[in-house]
Amino acid sequence: MKPVISLSPHVHGGDSVQKNMYGVCIALIPALVASLYFFGLGAAIVLATSVAACVCFEWAITRFILGRKQLTICDGSAILTGLLLGFNLPSNLPIWIILIGALVAIGVGKMTFGGLGTNPFNPALVGRVFLLISFPVQMTTWPVSGQMGYVDVETGATPLFLMKEAIKSGDASILSQLPSSLDMLIGQTGGSLGEVSALCLLIGCIFMLCRRIITWHIPVSILATVWLLAGLFHLIDPSYADPTQVILSGGLMLGACFMATDYVTSPMTAKGQLIYGVAIGVLTVLIRDFGSYPEGMSFAILIMNGFTPLINTYVKPKRFGEVKK
Amino acid sequence: MNKQDTKVTSVPSPHGGSWRGATFHIGGVHPAENKLSAASPIRVAAIPKQAVFSMFQHIGAPAVPVVKMGDEVKVGTLLGEAGKGLSVPVFSSVSGKVNKVDAVLDSSGTRRMAVVVDVEGDEWEESIDRSDTLVTMKDLGNITAEEVVNRIKAAGIVGMGGATFPTGVKLMPPPGTKAEAIIVNAVECEPYLTADHRLMLEKPEQILVGIQLIKHAVNCPKAYIGIEMNKPDAIKLLTDLLKEKAAQYPGIEVVPLKVKYPQGGEKQLIDAVIGRQVPAPPALPINVGAIVQNVGTVYAIYEAVTKRKPLIERIITVTGKSVKNPSNFLARIGTPMQQLIDEAGGLPEDTGKIIGGGPMMGRALMSLEVPVTKGSSGLLLMTEKESRRGEVSPCIRCAKCVSACPMGLEPYLLASYTRLKNWDGCEKNDVTSCIECGSCAFTCPSNRPLLDNIRVAKQTVMGIIKARHMESITKK
Amino acid sequence: MNVILIAVIVLGSIGLVAALILFLAGKKFAVHEDERIGQVQEVLPGANCGGCGFPGCGGFAGACVKAADKGSLEGLLCPVGGQPVMEQVADILGMKVEAAAPKVAVVRCNGTCESRPRIAEFDGAQSCKVQQMLGSGETACAYGCLGCGDCVAACQFDAIRMNPETGLPEVDEEKCTACGACSKACPRGVIEIRLKGLKNRRVVVLCNNKDKGAQTRKACSVGCIACQKCVKVCKFEAITVDANLAYIDAEKCKLCRKCEDECPQNAIHAFNFPPKKSPLPTSPKGGGDKSSDY
Structure with missing residues (x-):
């Protein structure tokens, strides 16, 4: 017998990259079911295209451009990126636009930097923001939920659009057109695929917290900050929407639970994650209320992704036995 | 991993109610316990x-x-x-x-x-007295504290939990420090091991006499026995014994601890039992008034002092x-x-x-x-x-090592600085505080050899610090 | 016309003000550096390998100037540029340097996969320093090459490579600058920076094992067992045995190769000699010695 020798520890907890990535995918299943329920065929086509494209692009780039033998598509990160990208798109988006989005997400957002673990920005968001800027019309006409088709669907104003209008005109009565909070929680509104049902996203988030895939710091700090700040604006001027509806609208829940918590692009320490979450919350509200776009979540996350290395450099965990100076 | 794990979350307290168990405050992991030999005498x-x-x-x-x-x-x-x-x-x-x-x-x-x-x-x-009879403090008469320490030193006793630090030295607090609490390390947080557990079950009174000897040696009135709650029989045996013979063994208290690795680390145990954190090196446990002795060492002390057995x-x-x-x-x-x-x-x-x-x-x-x-x-x-480690994949920056590190370090950062040979960065990020417990590598989903790299950094940085120290001495 | 004029005036004045600020700042914050440092740095190779013991070529240039001010360049050597570069440096600083013989890195271990059986299997970060913490490592020899390639990673000149067949690093003499980085990187001190020798010819004991003979023999079939035969056969007193290990002093060695033939373990190797005319007389003798129960 030739014994194996290695330094301690000699046992491992059994956690793996796959477990985490597929764990997040499982957490997205309720939202996936909800999107299929509300958007039917459109959702299926968009999501399938997005996931398949992301996996194929990752495979092709690792294999042919980077020339790596070891393929990484099995680790589940490309599937996750595809799912998240799909969740951020309207259900009637043409396939060719989705393909471009997937190429930018995987190619520019992830593989240019060396693949999983090295990308500074959330790949799915890079893809989404690229599409939002390049194809603003297609990306901001949202089918009204409850339609099962892919083409020729009726589009309508989203809650976010109404909120923006109310602020612009200073007319609080526009807000009365908003769906009820309960409808927004369950998903009876227009919007991107994965955004519509805040409830399903919350269920997924709680699953991830229980499986210790993520910690509470980022989602809680984002939601709390947005609620408090939006509440403050609402108190000062009622033409700003009710904070609960702000939280339930648009991509906020998806962003707070699934996009901002992305391992690679979020800070490493609990303190840093709180700073990151609060900053995302503030930026989101500011962009939503004062920027030119109705939605600010993706921009806020991308901006704070850029600050993550800085936060990691300056925010250190509390060392054992550290004496406060 | 192991389904046989019986997680004990509370044990009955003699004061009524139940103990939830104290623990240390930063990081920690919970490996499968696998205490296969716990029942074998x-x-x-x-x-x-x-x-x-x-x-x-x-x-x-x-x-x-x-x-x-x-x-x-x-x-x-x-x-x-x-x-x-x-x-x-x-x-x-x-x-x-x-x-x-x-x-x-x-x-x-x-x-x-x-x-x-x-x-x-x-x-x-x-x-050497080879008899099995229990020798109590009373039997020893007026033994002086010095005599106790001398017998311990002469017997060649070292920390038997694995660190093997000479015990005699530990029992002579440097001037300016005072022992306020003796903490007996009966945690045995390492999976598989049951030596301390069995010792407590089979030689409880000898251990109590040993604790009294240490208390006597460093003139400290208070002693705690920290036991993890996966050993409820040992907790019960010792608490009952202490209750029964309270007059004979005063000032000793059993502290049930939550099962968490590395609770048996000296610094973690002090934090768990008396809630004080030992600052970074060169500070020692005695600087916060604590002396930690492994339960095996306590038994060896008993044998050395009462039976003159090295x-x-x-x-x-x-x-x-x-x-x-x-x-x-x-x-x-x-x-x-x-x-x-x-x-x-x-x-x-x-x-x-x-x-x-x-x-x-x-x-x-x-x-x-x-x-x-x-x-x-x-x-x-x-x-x-x-025996073999899993396949290594790239770091996904999940920060699990950061939250697992009981010393509040950033293992991912230290490991990558080591690969870049950035020793300055390692030193600034307190690599020398690492206690090499392995929680980081245990928890890493990418199977990265974090501790291997951190050990290299620690060794190198210690060398650099030593060289700098020597240089400053020669300059003077 | 008017617009163009305004643009020219505005841009021009911004430019002027900026230039003025730059000029003043340049004067105010100018760093006065000994200009010889720059001159010295120019003749240095610029690889910033650190082989000289200073942080990069700039650091070395500064040290040279300082040393020159004190009156001697002794002890300073750019291992990469070697003698020619040091002469240039000395010229710039108005000094003279003693001639230093060229050196090369030599891996003093011949424990290939065949001659040194693996008794354990290492699993962990691929670093010699990590394996070194496990005692003797994969083989029973606690002094020989660990084979994880820390030296290869340390070399700035691509002059040292692992040979996958032997599991040992090999030095490319053409590329090696004797900067010593590999030697410092090796946790066991297997690599020696040694005189290159006449016509690059060297006779070296390829072993670093300081264990007693019997143990060395168990661990490796080509390890030095400190039998003293080489010491006895050497007419020039170039070989010494210290701590169970023979060492050939490169300055005293006259390259006669007698020790090479004498060594029962084949631990002594001669480099860069022309092939021997008649290898026959030595081989049976070598074989006979091996079987003898020394």
């Missing part, structure tokens, strides 16, 4: 045919051999006297003839100076998933590991790795010829399947 291992006594069984300067080839020795005969500075003597645990004084392979994996004795009979030095045997767990009879042995120091394995049912065919100590901090051994030393708390045989 301590067996006396056979006396070996040949015993090897390494001169390097403790931290500090090696012992210096005082015997030569052909010398007759008895059980308890001095083989090596304490070296200069931090050191302890080494005694023979067998009687017979010195075969050679030479470099021999030991658990460090290298050849180092040792005395090899061929065993003949089992003759003991007359000064440290010649210890309890060692021989275990592993495919070991036939996972056992706890009372083995003579110097016994080859091979013999203990034979007594535990032989070497399993699927053995892939041999570990001296526990799976989290133990050393992988290259050969079974290495002898039991003062610090050998266990011998773990891992199956071929468990």
